[in-house]
Amino acid sequence: MPVLEFKNVSKIYKQGENEVQALNDVSLTVEQGEFIAVIGPSGSGKSTFLSIAGALLNPTQGEVILNGKNLHEIKPKDLAKVRLHEIGFILQTSNLVPYLNVLDQLLVVKRMAGKVTKEDKQYAIQLLQELGLGEKLKKFPEQLSGGERQRTAIARAFMNNPSIILADEPTASLDSKRAFEVVQLIAKETKLRNKAAIMVTHDERMLEYCDKVYRMEDGRLSLDETSTHKK
Template sequence: MKGIKFEKVSKHYQEGDRKFTALNNVSISVQPGEFVAVIGPSGSGKSTFLSIAGALLQPSEGNVTINGTSLANLKPKELAKLRLEQIGFILQTSNLVPYLTVLDQLLVVKKMKGSITEEDKRFAKELLTEVGLGDKLKKYPDQLSGGERQRTAIARALMNDPDIILADEPTASLDTQRAFEIVELLSTGLKARNKAAIMVTHDERLLKYCDKVYQMIDGELKLLEEVQSAVR
Protein backbone atom coordinates (compact mmCIF):
# COMPACT_ATOMS: atom_id res chain seq x y z
CA MET A 1 0.00 0.00 0.00
CA LYS A 2 1.36 3.41 -0.98
CA GLY A 3 1.42 6.27 1.52
CA ILE A 4 1.94 6.28 5.28
CA LYS A 5 -0.06 4.38 7.88
CA PHE A 6 -0.09 4.42 11.69
CA GLU A 7 -1.70 1.42 13.39
CA LYS A 8 -2.44 1.90 17.11
CA VAL A 9 0.83 3.75 17.69
CA SER A 10 1.77 4.87 21.20
CA LYS A 11 4.90 6.50 22.58
CA HIS A 12 5.74 6.43 26.28
CA TYR A 13 8.51 8.14 28.25
CA GLN A 14 9.65 7.36 31.75
CA GLU A 15 10.07 10.39 34.01
CA GLY A 16 11.34 9.08 37.30
CA ASP A 17 8.61 6.87 38.75
CA ARG A 18 6.02 8.26 36.34
CA LYS A 19 5.26 7.07 32.83
CA PHE A 20 4.34 9.87 30.43
CA THR A 21 2.35 9.05 27.28
CA ALA A 22 3.16 11.40 24.38
CA LEU A 23 1.10 9.46 21.82
CA ASN A 24 -1.87 7.29 22.72
CA ASN A 25 -3.14 4.61 20.35
CA VAL A 26 -2.91 6.76 17.21
CA SER A 27 -4.20 5.37 13.91
CA ILE A 28 -4.16 7.33 10.66
CA SER A 29 -3.66 6.59 6.98
CA VAL A 30 -2.58 9.16 4.38
CA GLN A 31 -2.75 8.12 0.74
CA PRO A 32 -0.89 9.52 -2.28
CA GLY A 33 -2.48 12.82 -3.32
CA GLU A 34 -3.86 13.53 0.18
CA PHE A 35 -2.88 16.68 2.09
CA VAL A 36 -3.68 16.26 5.78
CA ALA A 37 -3.36 18.79 8.61
CA VAL A 38 -2.80 18.04 12.29
CA ILE A 39 -3.64 20.80 14.75
CA GLY A 40 -3.44 20.98 18.53
CA PRO A 41 -1.94 22.92 21.43
CA SER A 42 1.73 22.87 22.37
CA GLY A 43 2.62 19.68 24.22
CA SER A 44 -0.25 17.71 22.70
CA GLY A 45 2.00 15.20 20.93
CA LYS A 46 2.26 16.73 17.45
CA SER A 47 6.06 16.81 17.40
CA THR A 48 6.30 13.22 18.61
CA PHE A 49 3.80 12.19 15.95
CA LEU A 50 5.80 13.90 13.20
CA SER A 51 9.11 12.46 14.45
CA ILE A 52 7.69 8.94 14.31
CA ALA A 53 6.18 9.59 10.86
CA GLY A 54 9.61 10.75 9.69
CA ALA A 55 11.34 7.59 10.97
CA LEU A 56 13.30 9.69 13.46
CA LEU A 57 11.73 8.10 16.53
CA GLN A 58 10.58 4.56 17.26
CA PRO A 59 7.11 4.03 18.75
CA SER A 60 6.71 2.16 22.04
CA GLU A 61 3.73 0.25 20.67
CA GLY A 62 1.98 -0.17 17.35
CA ASN A 63 3.25 -0.14 13.79
CA VAL A 64 4.12 2.46 11.15
CA THR A 65 4.35 1.53 7.49
CA ILE A 66 5.58 3.61 4.56
CA ASN A 67 4.67 2.29 1.13
CA GLY A 68 3.84 -1.04 2.72
CA THR A 69 7.18 -1.41 4.53
CA SER A 70 7.07 -1.66 8.32
CA LEU A 71 9.58 0.69 9.92
CA ALA A 72 9.92 -1.68 12.87
CA ASN A 73 11.74 -4.18 10.64
CA LEU A 74 14.40 -1.77 9.40
CA LYS A 75 17.94 -1.38 10.70
CA PRO A 76 19.39 2.11 11.36
CA LYS A 77 21.13 2.29 7.96
CA GLU A 78 17.93 1.19 6.23
CA LEU A 79 15.95 3.84 8.11
CA ALA A 80 18.46 6.51 7.07
CA LYS A 81 18.17 5.40 3.44
CA LEU A 82 14.36 5.48 3.66
CA ARG A 83 14.40 9.01 5.12
CA LEU A 84 16.66 10.24 2.33
CA GLU A 85 14.78 8.59 -0.52
CA GLN A 86 11.14 8.43 0.55
CA ILE A 87 10.51 11.31 2.98
CA GLY A 88 10.78 15.04 2.36
CA PHE A 89 10.89 17.39 5.37
CA ILE A 90 9.77 21.04 5.44
CA LEU A 91 10.54 22.71 8.78
CA GLN A 92 9.39 25.86 10.61
CA THR A 93 12.39 27.75 9.32
CA SER A 94 13.78 27.00 5.88
CA ASN A 95 17.11 25.73 7.31
CA LEU A 96 18.96 26.67 4.13
CA VAL A 97 22.74 26.42 3.98
CA PRO A 98 23.92 30.08 4.04
CA TYR A 99 26.86 29.62 1.65
CA LEU A 100 24.94 27.68 -1.04
CA THR A 101 22.97 29.22 -3.90
CA VAL A 102 19.29 28.42 -4.35
CA LEU A 103 20.13 25.85 -7.03
CA ASP A 104 22.85 24.24 -4.91
CA GLN A 105 20.44 23.92 -1.95
CA LEU A 106 18.66 21.28 -4.04
CA LEU A 107 21.70 19.69 -5.65
CA VAL A 108 23.34 19.03 -2.27
CA VAL A 109 20.46 16.61 -1.55
CA LYS A 110 21.50 14.58 -4.60
CA LYS A 111 25.14 14.84 -3.55
CA MET A 112 24.21 12.93 -0.39
CA LYS A 113 23.30 9.95 -2.59
CA GLY A 114 26.35 10.16 -4.87
CA SER A 115 27.30 12.20 -7.92
CA ILE A 116 25.17 14.94 -9.47
CA THR A 117 24.00 14.35 -13.04
CA GLU A 118 22.80 16.74 -15.73
CA GLU A 119 19.33 15.25 -15.21
CA ASP A 120 19.54 16.21 -11.52
CA LYS A 121 20.36 19.81 -12.49
CA ARG A 122 17.47 19.91 -14.95
CA PHE A 123 15.05 18.54 -12.36
CA ALA A 124 16.25 21.02 -9.73
CA LYS A 125 15.69 23.93 -12.12
CA GLU A 126 12.24 22.55 -12.99
CA LEU A 127 11.25 22.39 -9.32
CA LEU A 128 12.51 25.90 -8.63
CA THR A 129 10.65 27.25 -11.63
CA GLU A 130 7.46 25.56 -10.38
CA VAL A 131 7.73 27.38 -7.04
CA GLY A 132 8.40 30.71 -8.73
CA LEU A 133 12.16 30.88 -8.23
CA GLY A 134 13.36 30.27 -11.78
CA ASP A 135 15.07 33.67 -11.78
CA LYS A 136 16.71 33.20 -8.34
CA LEU A 137 18.93 30.19 -9.04
CA LYS A 138 22.19 31.98 -8.23
CA LYS A 139 20.90 33.90 -5.22
CA TYR A 140 22.01 33.13 -1.65
CA PRO A 141 19.59 32.75 1.31
CA ASP A 142 20.35 36.22 2.66
CA GLN A 143 19.27 37.67 -0.69
CA LEU A 144 15.82 36.07 -0.47
CA SER A 145 12.62 37.04 1.33
CA GLY A 146 11.16 34.75 3.98
CA GLY A 147 8.61 33.43 1.52
CA GLU A 148 11.30 32.76 -1.10
CA ARG A 149 13.41 30.86 1.42
CA GLN A 150 10.45 28.68 2.32
CA ARG A 151 9.70 28.09 -1.38
CA THR A 152 13.29 26.92 -1.75
CA ALA A 153 12.77 24.54 1.17
CA ILE A 154 9.65 23.12 -0.49
CA ALA A 155 11.53 22.49 -3.73
CA ARG A 156 14.40 20.92 -1.77
CA ALA A 157 11.97 18.54 -0.02
CA LEU A 158 10.84 17.32 -3.45
CA MET A 159 14.33 16.92 -4.92
CA ASN A 160 14.61 13.17 -4.30
CA ASP A 161 11.01 12.70 -5.48
CA PRO A 162 9.91 11.26 -2.10
CA ASP A 163 6.49 9.70 -1.65
CA ILE A 164 5.89 11.30 1.78
CA ILE A 165 6.10 15.01 2.65
CA LEU A 166 6.11 16.10 6.31
CA ALA A 167 5.72 19.81 7.06
CA ASP A 168 6.28 21.13 10.59
CA GLU A 169 4.72 24.59 10.98
CA PRO A 170 5.95 25.61 7.49
CA THR A 171 4.43 29.11 7.74
CA ALA A 172 5.43 29.96 11.32
CA SER A 173 7.87 32.71 10.28
CA LEU A 174 5.69 34.24 7.53
CA ASP A 175 3.06 36.97 7.44
CA THR A 176 -0.54 36.03 6.63
CA GLN A 177 -0.39 36.65 2.88
CA ARG A 178 2.89 34.73 2.45
CA ALA A 179 1.54 31.92 4.62
CA PHE A 180 -1.49 31.50 2.36
CA GLU A 181 0.74 31.51 -0.72
CA ILE A 182 3.06 28.85 0.70
CA VAL A 183 0.28 26.47 1.79
CA GLU A 184 -1.59 26.91 -1.48
CA LEU A 185 1.64 26.13 -3.29
CA LEU A 186 2.14 23.07 -1.10
CA SER A 187 -1.39 21.83 -1.70
CA THR A 188 -1.40 22.20 -5.47
CA GLY A 189 2.19 21.03 -5.94
CA LEU A 190 1.90 17.93 -3.78
CA LYS A 191 -1.38 16.89 -5.36
CA ALA A 192 0.05 17.36 -8.86
CA ARG A 193 2.96 15.10 -7.90
CA ASN A 194 0.71 12.63 -6.06
CA LYS A 195 2.48 12.89 -2.69
CA ALA A 196 1.07 11.85 0.68
CA ALA A 197 1.51 14.94 2.86
CA ILE A 198 1.04 15.77 6.54
CA MET A 199 1.26 19.34 7.85
CA VAL A 200 1.41 20.20 11.55
CA THR A 201 0.17 23.74 12.10
CA HIS A 202 -1.24 26.13 14.69
CA ASP A 203 -2.80 28.34 12.01
CA GLU A 204 -6.39 27.25 11.45
CA ARG A 205 -6.81 29.77 8.60
CA LEU A 206 -4.74 27.41 6.44
CA LEU A 207 -7.00 24.40 6.87
CA LYS A 208 -9.11 25.19 3.82
CA TYR A 209 -6.23 23.96 1.66
CA CYS A 210 -6.24 20.50 3.30
CA ASP A 211 -8.27 17.39 2.49
CA LYS A 212 -8.61 16.26 6.10
CA VAL A 213 -8.00 17.94 9.43
CA TYR A 214 -7.10 16.04 12.60
CA GLN A 215 -6.79 17.37 16.13
CA MET A 216 -4.19 16.14 18.59
CA ILE A 217 -5.03 16.50 22.29
CA ASP A 218 -3.12 14.74 25.08
CA GLY A 219 -1.57 12.33 22.60
CA GLU A 220 -4.87 11.27 21.03
CA LEU A 221 -5.71 11.97 17.38
CA LYS A 222 -9.24 12.70 16.22
CA LEU A 223 -10.62 13.48 12.76
CA LEU A 224 -12.48 16.79 12.81
CA GLU A 225 -15.17 16.30 10.20
CA GLU A 226 -16.94 19.47 11.32
CA VAL A 227 -13.79 21.48 10.47
CA GLN A 228 -13.65 19.82 7.09
CA SER A 229 -17.17 20.87 6.22
CA ALA A 230 -16.72 24.35 7.68
CA VAL A 231 -13.71 25.23 5.52
CA ARG A 232 -14.99 23.87 2.22
Protein backbone atom coordinates in the same frame (compact mmCIF):
# COMPACT_ATOMS: atom_id res chain seq x y z
CA MET B 1 -1.48 0.71 -1.10
CA PRO B 2 -1.42 3.65 1.34
CA VAL B 3 1.78 5.69 1.52
CA LEU B 4 1.75 5.87 5.31
CA GLU B 5 -0.14 3.92 7.96
CA PHE B 6 -0.15 4.29 11.72
CA LYS B 7 -1.60 1.17 13.37
CA ASN B 8 -2.48 1.64 17.04
CA VAL B 9 0.69 3.62 17.71
CA SER B 10 1.55 4.72 21.24
CA LYS B 11 4.62 6.48 22.57
CA ILE B 12 5.57 6.62 26.25
CA TYR B 13 8.45 8.69 27.60
CA LYS B 14 10.02 7.97 30.96
CA GLN B 15 10.73 10.97 33.15
CA GLY B 16 12.46 9.72 36.23
CA GLU B 17 10.04 7.37 37.95
CA ASN B 18 7.11 8.72 35.97
CA GLU B 19 5.80 7.91 32.52
CA VAL B 20 4.30 10.38 30.05
CA GLN B 21 2.11 9.07 27.24
CA ALA B 22 2.78 11.35 24.27
CA LEU B 23 0.73 9.26 21.81
CA ASN B 24 -2.19 7.05 22.74
CA ASP B 25 -3.37 4.39 20.27
CA VAL B 26 -3.06 6.54 17.15
CA SER B 27 -4.26 5.10 13.84
CA LEU B 28 -4.07 6.93 10.52
CA THR B 29 -3.88 6.24 6.79
CA VAL B 30 -2.48 8.69 4.22
CA GLU B 31 -2.92 8.04 0.50
CA GLN B 32 -1.13 9.33 -2.59
CA GLY B 33 -2.23 12.84 -3.54
CA GLU B 34 -3.64 13.48 -0.07
CA PHE B 35 -2.71 16.58 1.94
CA ILE B 36 -3.73 16.33 5.58
CA ALA B 37 -3.31 18.63 8.54
CA VAL B 38 -2.81 17.80 12.20
CA ILE B 39 -3.83 20.50 14.66
CA GLY B 40 -3.88 20.67 18.43
CA PRO B 41 -2.54 22.59 21.42
CA SER B 42 1.09 22.68 22.46
CA GLY B 43 2.05 19.48 24.24
CA SER B 44 -0.73 17.44 22.65
CA GLY B 45 1.67 15.04 20.90
CA LYS B 46 1.97 16.61 17.42
CA SER B 47 5.77 16.77 17.42
CA THR B 48 6.08 13.18 18.62
CA PHE B 49 3.63 12.09 15.93
CA LEU B 50 5.62 13.83 13.18
CA SER B 51 8.94 12.47 14.49
CA ILE B 52 7.60 8.92 14.37
CA ALA B 53 6.13 9.49 10.88
CA GLY B 54 9.55 10.74 9.76
CA ALA B 55 11.37 7.64 11.07
CA LEU B 56 13.20 9.80 13.61
CA LEU B 57 11.61 8.13 16.62
CA ASN B 58 10.37 4.62 17.36
CA PRO B 59 6.92 4.03 18.85
CA THR B 60 6.54 2.21 22.14
CA GLN B 61 3.69 0.16 20.71
CA GLY B 62 2.04 -0.26 17.33
CA GLU B 63 3.25 -0.24 13.75
CA VAL B 64 4.24 2.46 11.28
CA ILE B 65 4.09 1.30 7.66
CA LEU B 66 5.71 3.40 4.91
CA ASN B 67 5.18 2.18 1.36
CA GLY B 68 4.39 -1.28 2.68
CA LYS B 69 7.48 -1.48 4.88
CA ASN B 70 7.29 -1.70 8.67
CA LEU B 71 9.75 0.96 9.87
CA HIS B 72 10.37 -0.92 13.11
CA GLU B 73 11.82 -3.82 11.12
CA ILE B 74 14.34 -1.66 9.24
CA LYS B 75 17.89 -1.51 10.58
CA PRO B 76 18.90 1.91 11.99
CA LYS B 77 21.57 2.44 9.31
CA ASP B 78 18.98 1.78 6.61
CA LEU B 79 16.47 4.19 8.16
CA ALA B 80 18.77 7.04 7.12
CA LYS B 81 18.30 5.94 3.50
CA VAL B 82 14.53 5.84 4.02
CA ARG B 83 14.56 9.42 5.33
CA LEU B 84 16.73 10.59 2.44
CA HIS B 85 14.87 8.88 -0.40
CA GLU B 86 11.29 8.46 0.77
CA ILE B 87 10.56 11.39 3.10
CA GLY B 88 10.76 15.13 2.44
CA PHE B 89 10.92 17.45 5.44
CA ILE B 90 9.79 21.09 5.62
CA LEU B 91 10.55 22.76 8.94
CA GLN B 92 9.40 25.91 10.76
CA THR B 93 12.43 27.77 9.45
CA SER B 94 13.83 27.07 6.02
CA ASN B 95 17.16 25.75 7.37
CA LEU B 96 18.94 26.63 4.14
CA VAL B 97 22.70 26.30 3.90
CA PRO B 98 23.94 29.92 4.02
CA TYR B 99 26.83 29.46 1.57
CA LEU B 100 24.81 27.66 -1.14
CA ASN B 101 22.76 29.41 -3.79
CA VAL B 102 19.13 28.44 -4.41
CA LEU B 103 19.89 25.87 -7.11
CA ASP B 104 22.63 24.24 -5.05
CA GLN B 105 20.28 23.99 -2.05
CA LEU B 106 18.44 21.35 -4.09
CA LEU B 107 21.43 19.73 -5.76
CA VAL B 108 23.14 19.09 -2.41
CA VAL B 109 20.28 16.68 -1.65
CA LYS B 110 21.20 14.67 -4.73
CA ARG B 111 24.87 14.77 -3.78
CA MET B 112 23.97 13.20 -0.45
CA ALA B 113 22.20 10.42 -2.32
CA GLY B 114 24.96 9.95 -4.90
CA LYS B 115 26.04 11.57 -8.15
CA VAL B 116 24.34 14.67 -9.56
CA THR B 117 23.26 14.18 -13.17
CA LYS B 118 22.21 16.58 -15.88
CA GLU B 119 18.66 15.34 -15.39
CA ASP B 120 18.87 16.16 -11.67
CA LYS B 121 19.82 19.73 -12.48
CA GLN B 122 16.97 20.04 -14.98
CA TYR B 123 14.52 18.67 -12.41
CA ALA B 124 15.76 21.10 -9.76
CA ILE B 125 15.31 24.05 -12.11
CA GLN B 126 11.82 22.82 -13.03
CA LEU B 127 10.84 22.60 -9.36
CA LEU B 128 12.15 26.08 -8.64
CA GLN B 129 10.35 27.52 -11.66
CA GLU B 130 7.09 25.92 -10.53
CA LEU B 131 7.52 27.63 -7.16
CA GLY B 132 8.22 31.03 -8.68
CA LEU B 133 11.96 30.97 -8.08
CA GLY B 134 13.18 30.70 -11.66
CA GLU B 135 14.86 34.11 -11.43
CA LYS B 136 16.50 33.32 -8.08
CA LEU B 137 18.66 30.31 -8.97
CA LYS B 138 21.96 32.05 -8.20
CA LYS B 139 20.75 33.96 -5.15
CA PHE B 140 21.94 33.10 -1.66
CA PRO B 141 19.62 32.78 1.38
CA GLU B 142 20.50 36.22 2.73
CA GLN B 143 19.33 37.71 -0.58
CA LEU B 144 15.89 36.10 -0.34
CA SER B 145 12.71 37.12 1.46
CA GLY B 146 11.29 34.85 4.15
CA GLY B 147 8.69 33.53 1.73
CA GLU B 148 11.32 32.83 -0.93
CA ARG B 149 13.47 30.95 1.55
CA GLN B 150 10.53 28.79 2.57
CA ARG B 151 9.61 28.15 -1.06
CA THR B 152 13.19 27.01 -1.62
CA ALA B 153 12.78 24.65 1.33
CA ILE B 154 9.60 23.25 -0.25
CA ALA B 155 11.41 22.62 -3.53
CA ARG B 156 14.25 20.94 -1.65
CA ALA B 157 11.78 18.65 0.13
CA PHE B 158 10.50 17.41 -3.24
CA MET B 159 13.95 17.11 -4.82
CA ASN B 160 14.56 13.41 -4.13
CA ASN B 161 11.06 12.53 -5.35
CA PRO B 162 9.93 11.32 -1.89
CA SER B 163 6.70 9.46 -1.25
CA ILE B 164 5.60 11.73 1.58
CA ILE B 165 6.19 15.31 2.68
CA LEU B 166 6.19 16.14 6.41
CA ALA B 167 5.77 19.84 7.19
CA ASP B 168 6.27 21.05 10.75
CA GLU B 169 4.62 24.46 11.24
CA PRO B 170 5.89 25.60 7.80
CA THR B 171 4.24 29.03 8.10
CA ALA B 172 5.31 29.88 11.65
CA SER B 173 7.88 32.51 10.60
CA LEU B 174 5.81 34.10 7.81
CA ASP B 175 3.24 36.86 7.59
CA SER B 176 -0.31 35.93 6.55
CA LYS B 177 0.14 36.56 2.83
CA ARG B 178 3.34 34.52 2.59
CA ALA B 179 1.87 31.82 4.83
CA PHE B 180 -1.09 31.28 2.51
CA GLU B 181 1.25 31.18 -0.49
CA VAL B 182 3.44 28.52 1.12
CA VAL B 183 0.53 26.22 2.06
CA GLN B 184 -1.02 26.65 -1.40
CA LEU B 185 2.28 25.60 -2.95
CA ILE B 186 2.59 22.53 -0.74
CA ALA B 187 -0.97 21.54 -1.70
CA LYS B 188 -0.29 22.20 -5.39
CA GLU B 189 2.93 20.16 -5.51
CA THR B 190 1.33 17.32 -3.53
CA LYS B 191 -1.41 17.01 -6.14
CA LEU B 192 0.80 17.68 -9.15
CA ARG B 193 3.33 15.02 -8.18
CA ASN B 194 0.83 12.63 -6.57
CA LYS B 195 2.59 12.62 -3.20
CA ALA B 196 1.24 12.34 0.31
CA ALA B 197 1.71 15.25 2.70
CA ILE B 198 1.15 15.88 6.40
CA MET B 199 1.27 19.38 7.86
CA VAL B 200 1.36 20.04 11.59
CA THR B 201 0.07 23.54 12.21
CA HIS B 202 -1.50 25.75 14.86
CA ASP B 203 -2.89 28.16 12.24
CA GLU B 204 -6.41 26.99 11.39
CA ARG B 205 -6.68 29.54 8.56
CA MET B 206 -4.44 27.24 6.52
CA LEU B 207 -6.77 24.25 6.74
CA GLU B 208 -8.86 25.20 3.70
CA TYR B 209 -6.14 23.79 1.44
CA CYS B 210 -6.10 20.38 3.16
CA ASP B 211 -8.10 17.30 2.20
CA LYS B 212 -8.53 16.14 5.79
CA VAL B 213 -7.94 17.65 9.20
CA TYR B 214 -7.09 15.67 12.31
CA ARG B 215 -7.05 17.01 15.85
CA MET B 216 -4.52 15.85 18.42
CA GLU B 217 -5.51 16.10 22.07
CA ASP B 218 -3.68 14.41 24.95
CA GLY B 219 -1.96 12.07 22.53
CA ARG B 220 -5.16 10.93 20.82
CA LEU B 221 -5.82 11.63 17.15
CA SER B 222 -9.30 12.06 15.70
CA LEU B 223 -10.72 13.25 12.39
CA ASP B 224 -12.04 16.80 12.77
CA GLU B 225 -14.83 17.19 10.25
CA THR B 226 -15.72 20.71 11.43
CA SER B 227 -12.28 22.14 10.68
CA THR B 228 -12.15 21.31 6.97
CA HIS B 229 -13.00 24.26 4.71
CA LYS B 230 -11.27 23.17 1.53
CA LYS B 231 -11.78 25.44 -1.45
